[in-house]
Amino acid sequence: MSPALPTTLIDRMIAARAAQDYQGLIDLVPYASWLGLTAAMQGEELITTLRYSEQLIGNPALPALHGGALGALLESAAIFELLWRAETIALPKTITLTVDYLRSGAPVDTHARGVVTRQGRRVTNVRMEAWQADRNAPVATAHAIFLVMRG
Amino acid sequence: MADASDELTRRLARAFSRGVPHNLALGIRSLGVAATEVTFELPYDTKLVGNPDTGTIHGGAITALLDGCSGAAVFAALTELVPIATLDLRIDYLKPAEPGKSVIARATCYKMTRNVAFTRAVAYQDDPEDVIAHSVGTFMLSTKLGKP
Numbered sequence: 001m002s003p004a005l006p007t008t009l010i011d012r013m014i015a016a017r018a019a020q021d022y023q024g025l026i027d028l029v030p031y032a033s034w035l036g037l038t039a040a041m042q043g044e045e046l047i048t049t050l051r052y053s054e055q056l057i058g059n060p061a062l063p064a065l066h067g068g069a070l071g072a073l074l075e076s077a078a079i080f081e082l083l084w085r086a087e088t089i090a091l092p093k094t095i096t097l098t099v100d101y102l103r104s105g106a107p108v109d110t111h112a113r114g115v116v117t118r119q120g121r122r123v124t125n126v127r128m129e130a131w132q133a134d135r136n137a138p139v140a141t142a143h144a145i146f147l148v149m150r151g
Numbered sequence: 152m153a154d155a156s157d158e159l160t161r162r163l164a165r166a167f168s169r170g171v172p173h174n175l176a177l178g179i180r181s182l183g184v185a186a187t188e189v190t191f192e193l194p195y196d197t198k199l200v201g202n203p204d205t206g207t208i209h210g211g212a213i214t215a216l217l218d219g220c221s222g223a224a225v226f227a228a229l230t231e232l233v234p235i236a237t238l239d240l241r242i243d244y245l246k247p248a249e250p251g252k253s254v255i256a257r258a259t260c261y262k263m264t265r266n267v268a269f270t271r272a273v274a275y276q277d278d279p280e281d282v283i284a285h286s287v288g289t290f291m292l293s294t295k296l297g298k299p
Contacts, residue, residue: 009204031209034198055176058219066173067222067237068215075210091202094210098241 010090013083022046025080032076035069039080046084048077050110057107065105065139070130074099074142078114078126082146085116092146095123099142108132110139117143124148174219177212182255184227191220193254206250210284213254213274214242217286220256221270225290228260228268233293235268240288248283252276266292 009028016024022039026032026048036051050056050073058066075097082092112130119125128142174191177199182190193199193208193216201209218240225235248254257279258272267289274284 009202028203029209030198030200030203031211032201035211055172057172058174060170060172061234066171066215067218067240068177068211069173071214071218071240071242072209072211075214093247094244096241096243097210097214098239099214099237100239101237104236 017084022084025083026076029076031072035072035076037073037076045113046081048073048080048112048114050112052107052109054107059104062104063107065107065110067099067101070101070105070110070140071097071099071142073110073112074114074128074130074140075144077112077130078128078142078144078146081114081116081126082124082148090149092124092148095145095147097142097144099140101140103137103139105130105139106132111135119148122147171219173215177215179216179219181223184223186227187259189220189223189227189258191216191223191256191258193256195251195253200250205247207247208250208254210242210244213244213248213284214240216254216256217242217258217272217274217284218288220258221260221272221286221288222290224258224260224270224272225263225268225292228263229292235290235292236294238267238289238291240286242284242286244284246283248274249276254283255279263292268292 026039038049056065056069057063114126114128117125117127124146126144129138130140131138178194180192182192199208199212256274260268260270262269270288272286273282275282
């Protein structure tokens with residue numbers, strides 16, 4: 001008998017993690033695919049990228065990316081980092097998310113990375129950063145607190 | 152005077168729900184714009200799902216809804232139309248949204264200074280008292296193109 005195909009999100013996530021299938025992790029989340037998120041390891045870092053498309057525009061006059069799209073990228077980068085690094089057995093639940101918008105987002109691809117600043121027994125604090133052409137000039141930074149159930 | 156403000160209200164509602172590509176893509180509709188309060192609706196759609204096991208929509212869609220609604224509340228409170236830019240937005244997620252139902256956001260601009268506007272907003276589904284997310288935001292007024 002062949003092993004049963006993983007059916008729940010967490011089972012499929014564990015399988016994707018075992019296969020080092022970074023993009024597979026993102027494809028599990030319909031909203032992430034719809035938004036245009038991709039993920040790839042660059043050196044030791046898991047970088048989440050929001051591919052530019054016209055539907056991400058919040059201000060057509062500039063044009064500039066929607067603050068909500070940048071917020072979603074930052075939150076997703078943190079969640080992917082947690083799913084990738086930690087021994088989570090459930091999707092982390094966002095308790096609070098704070099975004100600082102530093103520059104208007106140009107209509108190009110945007111990259112983001114999350115860094116765990118504290119991993120507690122029940123909550124994890126993550127700091128995030130999003131940038132476009134120049135990593136030293138972030139378009140937005142954020143921090144978030146997640147409720148995380150550990151295995 | 153009622154005609155002029157009705158016309159402004161209609162223009163604002165149209166501008167926010169139809170004129171912002173990301174709001175349009177998400178399916179966000181404006182339910183009402185008043186001097187002190189703006190109400191937006193995000194209809195449920197499977198493309199917005201964050202957890203395929205439960206069908207719950209992703210926090211990112213709620214972030215976009217609250218950000219857009221809060222920005223609209225600032226525009227509604229302005230006496231002349233000037234460009235604005237979000238400085239920061241904090242969102243507390245109190246409980247997951249129930250699948251299959253719209254999420255409604257209601258935002259107010261509760262303080263406006265020469266340079267900065269302050270907003271608060273809630274997101275809920277059936278009952279405005281039964282809040283799923285709460286946010287506070289600050290917006291810079293009269294921004295130059297692309298510079299907060």
